[in-house]
């Protein structure tokens with residue numbers, strides 16, 4: 001019995017560390033310290049026992065291993081027992097495996113990057129509260145919207161541990177405490193003031209012109225346009241110009257900037273909710289998979305590394321056996337690569353960059369832009385140049401102004417993170433909103449007519465109209481709301497944590513303190529308890545049919561409260577002005593053979609949605625009103641029936657300001 005005392009002690013120590021530490025505190029931020037302490041304890045044990053207790057180093061090693069194992073078993077069994085029997089979250093329904101591990105939900109969504117769809121099916125099965133992890137819930141109860149977002153400060157709700165993926169640095173968005181977040185957001189306020197927004201709108205107008213030029217380029221022969229891509233180019237061009245003051249000219253050249261390519265793939269891991277301790281633990285691995293690429297990228301990187309090693313030593317690979325690698329790649333590689341034959345799969349992997357590296361490159365790109373913006377501002381300030389030059393009006397200009405004359409701002413880790421945040425937050429989201437809006441409008445000519453009529457009434461006779469002239473157009477706003485409701489750009493919602501005191505929701509649901517939760521916007525926005533005819537696109541529900549919205553406060557596409565979207569007004573300006581411009585000149589329809597199923601089913605949930613293609617046809621209104629429309633004896637639905645080569649007899653309307661773009665290449669995007 002006496003000889004078992006150290007093992008028993010280690011077992012109890014394991015239980016105690018779980019009960020008094022791991023189970024009570026967020027330990028992921030200290031994961032390195034914990035690991036270091038653990039390794040140090042093992043080494044001390046080994047050395048002390050080898051010198052003082054056991055006759056040989058070998059025997060001391062066996063004893064140390066036993067003790068270590070006992071400690072780990074103690075901590076693991078205590079965790080298991082707690083999760084199975086004592087966790088207060090066990091009264092919430094959900095898959096049994098979700099009780100045990102946070103890996104469950106990540107493993108479910110890893111293959112298809114479709115977490116929001118998995119959450120949708122879980123809610124359909126279990127109701128408004130679903131257990132999705134050892135300490136997390138997914139909730140679509142409208143009563144939670146008020147404390148979670150509008151009144152989060154009062155309710156003690158903060159951002160969840162998910163936001164620590166860049167810990168200990170990170171952007172404004174990663175700031176979890178209300179005070180810390182408030183402090184940082186104050187710096188950004190001047191960049192989003194009314195005065196600044198008025199200046200940004202001029203830039204938005206320039207990009208609207210360019211967008212119409214792209215469409216006009218192909219409209220003399222209505223050719224299908226992949227609008228997912230074109231709206232991405234548009235929104236990224238705008239964000240580059242607004243944030244950094246640089247025009248990347250993607251709309252003119254119809255070519256994606258490499259940073260945009262990197263952005264999409266590099267952020268894929270954000271849509272997977274792996275436990276944060278693992279993400280932080282594995283981050284410094286040379287392939288830098290951690291920040292957001294997560295476990296998935298790490299696995300891809302490992303496979304890639306293994307494949308590269310093959311080049312150096314075929315003999316070694318032969319000894320390892322290629323078959324296990326192939327199997328591993330089938331399991332871990334993105335779906336599009338799995339199922340390929342062995343050489344194909346490896347050929348595809350080799351030239352491909354890992355997502356982690358792509359993210360790193362995207363970060364480098366943003367850092368370089370920040371550096372240039374800082375230098376530009378400094379040099380212009382030194383020359384006392386005209387402060388009304390365009391560069392001065394970028395978002396970074398305002399932020400640098402708030403920061404004052406600090407030295408080496410280009411190296412400011414937080415500023416660099418914030419610049420990346422703006423690019424990501426402002427481009428993907430707006431592109432998604434525009435794409436889904438036009439997906440719906442393309443199938444609803446009556447809504448297009450209504451929007452056209454009301455916007456034209458507002459801008460007719462106004463020489464240079466602005467967003468404020470159309471911002472009250474009810475059908476336009478209603479259509480935008482419906483697109484954001486049915487297809488939220490961040491479909492899985494955001495991650496929040498309940499304060500230590502817990503939270504009472506509605507009439508009697510208590511969420512224990514420290515619980516992480518998310519409200520998947522996709523499911524929340526289609527909840528029949530909140531909206532009548534929840535799956536239908538009905539713009540009128542936002543103005544003349546209030547009976548179709550049962551909980552108005554539950555509609556939060558930009559969130560509300562202290563953590564809400566800072567770029568909401570810019571986004572709405574883009575959405576309203578571009579839609580008005582497009583619909584005033586074009587009818588829109590699905591391209592022949594397009595039914596939107598790629599967009600609906602193949603878009604990937606990377607926290608924001610990464611869009612699959614959608615082909616639309618824009619047809620000049622003049623053409624429709626002319627003899628062709630009459631010759632079919634049909635009205636607007638004709639455009640959904642297919643493209644006819646004889647449409648090319650109609651000349652595209654040209655905006656006077658677009659003549660400079662006439663030299664653009666001829667091919668369709």
Ligand code: HEM
Pocket residue numbers: 172173174185421422425426427429430433484489490494495557558559562563564565566567568570571
């Ligand atoms: C339709 C377009 C947009 C939608 C639906 C949208 C939605 C959201 C949502 C839901 C959040 C909260 C995220 C969270 O708490 O995790 C957010 C935050 C944010 N958005 Fe947007 N956004 C859009 C456009 C934009 C634009 C154009 C910009 C930039 C100009 C932008 C910049 C930001 C920033 C900086 C944050 C972080 C704010 C903070 O943490 O204080 N967004 N957005």
